[in-house]
Amino acid sequence: MRVFKTKKELKRHISALLSQKNKIGFVPTMGALHKGHLSLVDMSKKENDFTIVSIFVNPTQFDKKEDLEKYPRTITQDLSLLEQINCDAVFLPSVEEIYDQDVSSQAFDFDGLENEMEGKFRDGHFDGVGTIVKAFFEIVTPTNAYFGEKDFQQLQIIKKMVEKAQLDVQVVGCPIFREANGLAMSSRNERLTVAQRNEGSMIYETLKSVNKKIASHSLSDIQNWVTSEFEKHPLFELEYFVVADEATLKEVKNISPGKSHRAFIAVYADSIRLIDNLSLNN
Incomplete structure (x- = not known):
């Protein structure tokens, strides 16, 4: 497994791959890898000649410095996990390598x-x-790029960015990978207490109950029910619950x-x- 720390090194290697008409798969992560990330790498390895x-x-x-x-x-640990599943290459740049001296975002219109x-x-x-995904796409020039559906809004936004910037990459959404109790896998789960992690099953169970209630309850009643369930729970506080159109992401009333x-x-x-989400049956 090759590890690249600079854009120049990586681009040189990719240029050689492309000259041989290799399909390049790309999985962008922020590290703290778990089985969900590894499932994306597995899919990329199946569908491409070379995976980065x-x-x-x-x-x-990050909107909060504390969260960063x-x-x-x-x-x-991340490099060890990737080596174990025979990942081809890892791009491990510094902040300075990506942003130079200007650590700021571009402004985007995602419709x-x-x-x-x-x-x-x-x-x-x-x-x-x-900003970061566009930069990585321009550096890596992947054939296919893989993202988990846990961040479904992010997935739709990246697809829109690719469409509007006319980038030559196929964005592939992959199913949510869950822990045994149904909690969506996330790097943040490592910060949970044992009780929070165990009780985290409630989030997915709530979504599954919503899916069952859709046929016989109004969305207003379902919203009230979800709010009530979390008001009763000592470990979790609900920030939002929304049923939305998958294409526009706009909240729907019916x-x-x-x-x-x-x-x-x-x-x-x-x-x-x-965060979590679930496709609803019509």
Whole structure:
């Protein structure tokens, strides 16, 4: 497994691969890798000739400095995990390598996708995401790039960015990888207490209950029920619960036949923010 720390080194290697018409798969991560990340790497390895994983904690997508500082950094363990599954290469740049002296975001227009859900609670987050993903796409020039559906809004925004910037990359969404109790895998889970992690099953169970209730309850009643469930729970605080149109990400008041809908949720366990989502049956 090759480890590249500079754009120049990596581009030189990629140029040689492309000259042989290799398909390049790319999995961008912020490290603290878990089985969800590794499942993306596995998919990339199946669909491409060469797979590159980036590990980079991107400062411009954190709206809270405290969250950036506390984000887990486990480089040695991450590299070991990637080596075990025969990843081809890792891009491990510094902040200076990516941003030079200007650690700031570009401003993006994602046709309004950025104003829904996460965008209402995380100021500037998606500009940061767009900035780093666009930069990595331009450095790596992948054939296919893989993202988990846990961050479904981010996935849709990256697809929109690729479309508007006319980048030659296929963005592939991959199913949410869950812990045994249903909690969506996340690097942030490492910061949870044992009780919070065990009780975290409630988040996914709530979404599954919503899916069952859709056929016989109004979305207003379901919203009230979800709010009530979290008000009763001692370990979690609900930030938002939204049922939205998958294409526009706009909240809906009623389920429309023939359209795809998804339930989205964000929950706090003390200062740790957890998100999840579930596609709803029409």
